[in-house]
Amino acid sequence: MAACSPTLDWRQVRPEGWGLVASWPCRPTLQVRPVALAGPAIELGLLSCSAGDHRFAIASADVSDPTRVGPALQALAAAAQANVQGVIESERPAVVPGMTPQPAARWWRVQGRLPDGQPVREQVLVFAKGLRVFQATLVGPVADDLLAKAFFDSIELPR
16 A cells, blocks of 8 residues: 555656666655775765655666675665664565676665664665666665565666
């Protein structure tokens, strides 16, 4: 039911240069900043928006070196978990149409706390296409499987 809520206004977004298309329940804004991600600093783009008490986000970076892909995915997942001081409740392999198979590509369900101490739930999906790594995140008071599935299942990496 949450995925069909009137507070969620789904739209398809294709970030320029990412090779990704995803449906968002709100209009995302883009921030770009340098981040040390499994090696020297690289430019990380972050598209995010809030709807229905939840934050939806996808981060992406080109790591330019095949040996950095796995460690970068692990670093993205660790950063998401640390952001909510979280504990992993469950994990499974990530499956995104068009992704490059990668052992570090995973989907986690995390329970944690916001900086103000409020309990929060988070779902994190990390995956790659070639040398580009991605982290999709849903954070909020519920962040249930239905809402995460609606967001994560909309992600495609067209050829």
